[in-house]
Amino acid sequence: MPTRPSDRTGIYPHGQGWRAVVSQGKSQPQIIQHFPKETPFAVMQAWRADQQAQHRVTRKIRASRGTFAGDAARYLASVSALPTIKERQRHIGLWVDVFGTRHRQSITAADIRRQRDKWLAERRSATDARPLSPGTVNRRLRALSNLWTVLDGPKADNPVRHVEEAHEPESLPRDLDYQTIARILEEVPDLGRAPKGQARSDVSLTKIRLRILAYTGMPAKQLMRLTPKDVDLAHGLVTLPARKKGRGRSAALLPLLPQAIDAFRELAEQRAFGPFSTSSMWKTFARAAQRAGVTNASPYSLRHSFLSVVLDVTGSLDAVMAFAQHASPSMARRYTQRAAAKLLKQHASGVERHIGKSLPGAKRKTPTKTAVGESISARVKDALKRKKQAENTGAPDRI
Helix, strand or coil: CCCCCCCCCCEEEECCEEEEEECCCCCCCCEEEEECCCCCHHHHHHHHHHHHHHHHHHHHCCCCCCEHHHHHHHHHHHCCCCCCHHHHHHHHHHHHHHHCCCEHHHCCHHHHHHHHHHHHHCECCCCCCCECCHHHHHHHHHHHHHHHHHHHCCCCCCHHHHCCCCCCCCCCCCCCCHHHHHHHHHHCCCCCCCCCCCCCCCCCHHHHHHHHHHHHCCCHHHHHHCCHHHEECCCCEEEECCECCCCCECCEEEECCHHHHHHHHHHHHCCCCCCCCHHHHHHHHHHHHHHCCCCCCCHHHHHHHHHHHHHHHHCCHHHHHHHHCCCCHHHHCHHHHHHHHHHHHHHHHHHHHHHHHHCCCCCCCCCCCCHHHHHHHHHHHHHHHHHHHHHHHCCCCCC
16 A cells, blocks of 8 residues: 655545545535556646636636626536636636626626736736736637637627737747757756655656657657557657647657657656656756756757757658647748748858958958969069169169
8 A cells, every 4th residue: 555645635545546635615525536556646736736726716606697707607618528628717717706796798898908908917926026928818818709709609799809919929949959958858867756755766757758758849748648559669650649739630650769769668667658747847857957057948948949850850841740740830830930040140150251351450361463463573573683683793774
């Protein structure tokens, strides 16, 4: 039987595994989930946090019919099959905090725009002075717009359509060269983490997963969805499940690099396929990057790095789209910006050399003499030589 953690967290030993419990109050049954013995403690904690957040949202939207909160409850029930339902619940819950007791018909575009501007200006929390990013605010606006569309139909009046989305500056791929990636991975500890009261593992699963991300370009959430059956180590192939982000993308069969095959083999030996804590991975990577002297890097940089190399080697947007599972070429074109910048850098080096030659004090090459110039110079030197000889002998000077 596994040893129970020293702190009471709602996670208890159960048989040969664990049982995680979330309370919904005295009048509601508990939410219970069972996990295998080898499940990382952080994964079970993350599950409990998601369930608690969902329960808070559900409690907020228990309101009488006709209010925004009541309409939000009907909307969330109708879109419960969304793969991103947890994120949608959080976004709608925030709008419930703003408009909960009002009738939806009384909410205007000006009200929504005012809240948009407030989110873009106010600090995130008491400990984080940064405002929300435009991308986060825009996702909240899209969730609210979808509520109107689902409940009233696509042709009905929708005040969110009259609110402009916040400007999102276009970002370049945040790629790293693979020598830098190797230095960061070298700084990741080889020993794994463990819950309080348990011995640390001899193998760092986080390091194995980071190697997979670095040499496949897949995002962490996609790695979580893989099973041992999806990876053919003998033939070096992986079957990526259908991706539902954006326009979506069907399942794909892609080749694996030798480095990725080795990492997947170690993951299989540790029986570590399945969910894991992305927040824990990000913290481990951030600490390793700091020790390696690298700034502004995250595990998602590994995806950008791999896809940028794919474009450099193949010059093909189709190859980038295949490895990234992008449904739209516009997403893959982000990586052409890096290739264009690389070419411009080469041109800039040539311009720099040209300018350097024309600067004051710069060393200049002696111009090559023409055949005519060389002939004139020789004739002048010969005349001066004969004149000097004549002066010495008293002979007439003839040039």
